Amino acid sequence: MRTSQWSSSYKVPVKKGLQTMIRALLKRRRRQILIDVSTQKDFFFADGKACIRNHRRVLSNLRRVLAWARLKHIPVISTCDSYPDNNGKSAVNYCLDGTTGQEKIHYTLLENRISFPADGNTDLPRDMLKKYRQVILHKRCIDPFSEPRIDRLLTEINATNFLLVGASAEDTVQAMALGLIQRGKNVTIITDAIGSLNKKQSELAIRKMKAKGAKLIESKKLAGTTHLKKVGACKCQTCSKQPDLAQAPVATAAAHN
Numbered sequence: 320m321r322t323s324q325w326s327s328s329y330k331v332p333v334k335k336g337l338q339t340m341i342r343a344l345l346k347r348r349r350r351q352i353l354i355d356v357s358t359q360k361d362f363f364f365a366d367g368k369a370c371i372r373n374h375r376r377v378l379s380n381l382r383r384v385l386a387w388a389r390l391k392h393i394p395v396i397s398t399c400d401s402y403p404d405n406n407g408k409s410a411v412n413y414c415l416d417g418t419t420g421q422e423k424i425h426y427t428l429l430e431n432r433i434s435f436p437a438d439g440n441t442d443l444p445r446d447m448l449k450k451y452r453q454v455i456l457h458k459r460c461i462d463p464f465s466e467p468r469i470d471r472l473l474t475e476i477n478a479t480n481f482l483l484v485g486a487s488a489e490d491t492v493q494a495m496a497l498g499l500i501q502r503g504k505n506v507t508i509i510t511d512a513i514g515s516l517n518k519k520q521s522e523l524a525i526r527k528m529k530a531k532g533a534k535l536i537e538s539k540k541l542a543g544t545t546h547l548k549k550v551g552a553c554k555c556q557t558c559s560k561q562p563d564l565a566q567a568p569v570a571t572a573a574a575h576n
Contacts, residue, residue: 350478353388355397356485356492358427361413361420362514363486365555368413368420371486371514375558380512380538382426384484387542394448395429398469401437401457424552429453441467462494473499480505482541486514488521496528506533509541
């Protein structure tokens with residue numbers, strides 16, 4: 320009987336300690352990561368080489384989502400298209416190295432960030448997402464998982480919930496979402512912060528991502544609404560116009576999440 324009492328009193332703190340450790344591990348694995356796909360000037364500005372449809376609306380929602388990520392200290396992983404010019408013989412005409420169109424939209428850049436070229440390597444610093452708020456990974460292909468460093472980071476990262484914004488729905492965003500799902504991650508598509516070039520193809524892509532397990536939400540559910548009347552990035556006539564209705568501040572809505 321005495322042995323049983325000592326055994327029982329010994330097991331209690333061990334069990335509590337194990338439960339605490341498990342809860343901590345589960346909490347870490349539930350953390351959110353914002354995946355920012357190709358938010359570059361060639362895709363989102365009216366004078367870009369491959370501007371998306373409804374770029375003004377998407378730009379406004381992107382800005383709100385990025386503001387929410389800053390407010391909530393959500394880590395951001397960004398992928399950027401980066402193609403060599405090859406003396407004017409590049410296979411594509413957008414996001415060419417060294418051009419203005421290849422640059423990221425200014426409000427998609429966080430101050431504390433680190434950037435990697437598309438060089439075929441897989442090296443990554445230890446504890447990178449503890450040291451930096453944003454990781455920028457360049458790629459020379461549509462499917463981000465064809466880039467070794469991107470594949471390694473998104474496969475090995477200790478998180479399962481990924482929020483996707485960017486362009487375009489029918490190619491890179493779809494490839495990103497399906498690749499994450501194949502790796503056992505939970506994917507949420509912020510539909511009004513995703514741009515597309517072709518309406519029918521993007522609708523098919525959205526349905527396919529949903530069928531494979533992606534969750535679909537709008538930016539207002541995540542980040543609330545905004546009082547901003549202008550996009551503040553693209554200088555085209557459409558983006559310079561004020562919308563009919565001003566909405567509530569983002570901070571007010573975000574505080575309830």
